Amino acid sequence: MPRRPLPLAEGPAERADAARNRQKVLNAAREVFASKPPDQVTMDDIARAAGVGRATLYRRYPSVAAVAEALLDEHESAIQHRILTGEGGFSPTRPPSERLWALYEALLELLDTHAALVLGSEIGRARYSTGAYGVWHTYVRSLLDEAGIEHSRTMADVLLAPLAADLFLHVRSRRNGRRQLAETLRRLAASVLDGR
Amino acid sequence: MPRRPLPLAEGPAERADAARNRQKVLNAAREVFASKPPDQVTMDDIARAAGVGRATLYRRYPSVAAVAEALLDEHESAIQHRILTGEGGFSPTRPPSERLWALYEALLELLDTHAALVLGSEIGRARYSTGAYGVWHTYVRSLLDEAGIEHSRTMADVLLAPLAADLFLHVRSRRNGRRQLAETLRRLAASVLDGR
DNA sequence: GTATAACCGGACATGCTGTCCACTTGTTGA
DNA sequence: TCAACAAGTGGACAGCATGTCCGGTTATAC
Numbered sequence: 001m002p003r004r005p006l007p008l009a010e011g012p013a014e015r016a017d018a019a020r021n022r023q024k025v026l027n028a029a030r031e032v033f034a035s036k037p038p039d040q041v042t043m044d045d046i047a048r049a050a051g052v053g054r055a056t057l058y059r060r061y062p063s064v065a066a067v068a069e070a071l072l073d074e075h076e077s078a079i080q081h082r083i084l085t086g087e088g089g090f091s092p093t094r095p096p097s098e099r100l101w102a103l104y105e106a107l108l109e110l111l112d113t114h115a116a117l118v119l120g121s122e123i124g125r126a127r128y129s130t131g132a133y134g135v136w137h138t139y140v141r142s143l144l145d146e147a148g149i150e151h152s153r154t155m156a157d158v159l160l161a162p163l164a165a166d167l168f169l170h171v172r173s174r175r176n177g178r179r180q181l182a183e184t185l186r187r188l189a190a191s192v193l194d195g196r
Numbered sequence: 197m198p199r200r201p202l203p204l205a206e207g208p209a210e211r212a213d214a215a216r217n218r219q220k221v222l223n224a225a226r227e228v229f230a231s232k233p234p235d236q237v238t239m240d241d242i243a244r245a246a247g248v249g250r251a252t253l254y255r256r257y258p259s260v261a262a263v264a265e266a267l268l269d270e271h272e273s274a275i276q277h278r279i280l281t282g283e284g285g286f287s288p289t290r291p292p293s294e295r296l297w298a299l300y301e302a303l304l305e306l307l308d309t310h311a312a313l314v315l316g317s318e319i320g321r322a323r324y325s326t327g328a329y330g331v332w333h334t335y336v337r338s339l340l341d342e343a344g345i346e347h348s349r350t351m352a353d354v355l356l357a358p359l360a361a362d363l364f365l366h367v368r369s370r371r372n373g374r375r376q377l378a379e380t381l382r383r384l385a386a387s388v389l390d391g392r
Numbered sequence: 393g394t395a396t397a398a399c400c401g402g403a404c405a406t407g408c409t410g411t412c413c414a415c416t417t418g419t420t421g422a
Numbered sequence: 423t424c425a426a427c428a429a430g431t432g433g434a435c436a437g438c439a440t441g442t443c444c445g446g447t448t449a450t451a452c
Contacts (some may be wrong), residue, residue: 016419018429039320044409055430124235126362126365127362128362150383158384162353164357180347180350183346184347184350187351196391211398238438238439240438240439250441251399252399252401
């Protein structure tokens, strides 16, 4: 979780009251996002729920999307860590198609529990401009390169497209949708990477 | 292009001034959408450009998205007509993978010339709730059923996901992106439907 | 030619955004 | 310990978009 806004080099430590407010904001935002559709969440909602003024909120987060992204960050980082260390199904010894499936599984799980946050983090900007998307994309691309697939950059975008939050919610709203999506993606991974 | 709003049974004919205004609105909207990002287009912009009052605009179109959809409608209808009549690559005698590719080609072409409108028609609601999406989905699903693919409903959503307008724009912004996307989708169609 | 209904456009109330500014509080250094 | 300074805070404000309402206007039917 990012501690301070932009100053990359460590400036003076964060003040105690600011840290306290950050937590208040994050906790309050969690509840707000749980209580109504993400596109209806306003900065005012979050500020009021946290018991702080609007300017205090804007000081750290420029938009509702930024708040959602901050909430999402720790969950996404956990997956990124697993990828880097090769834990779970991400071991480099496994074939690319299985590692792609491992990513699919992890992202489905993330969407299942935090779809509202993902949707919220995409308000007003494209999914592709978020930092997390870049990580997933880089990983998928490396798998495709390893398998010798052409146009890996584009194919990586195509293979990640079915994990858009709005599509996930649409499919999940159907009976057995969640399970069928998992099975379908597993077949897709095998289809594209193993040619079967 | 839908002539009147809701009254499905033909009521009294549309008044001449109303018809004139509809054309003014549609023409003006085309230019407005061409002049700025679709998510920045307001009802006020369109009304002013058309030289009509806001209420006049609201009378027929409840939102900016509805205006964009009206503009898009004739282009989408053209594709739907080709599907129904089996023109172009949609002949039922061709294998499903080739017909899926024909749909991909048609939709890529549509996005290429009207991406802003597609994006505009998705403002404030999911792509999946638009009428056009339902048509593409039904067609893809029938192709999958014909090929004996399981969970055809879900797979159809997955296969249409790469044609989301925002993904298209993202990929097209890269060098050769448009061409690579076409090739990639062609391979995807073959991969999934022909198992190669 | 008149009655009627559809149509029109400006005005209005509401809600959200992002910024500004005067006040408060924590932190640093003498 | 305490003063001085910087960071943090919250309410208020202006700007903008939305969606509706209503008095006036114009086309169509009789």
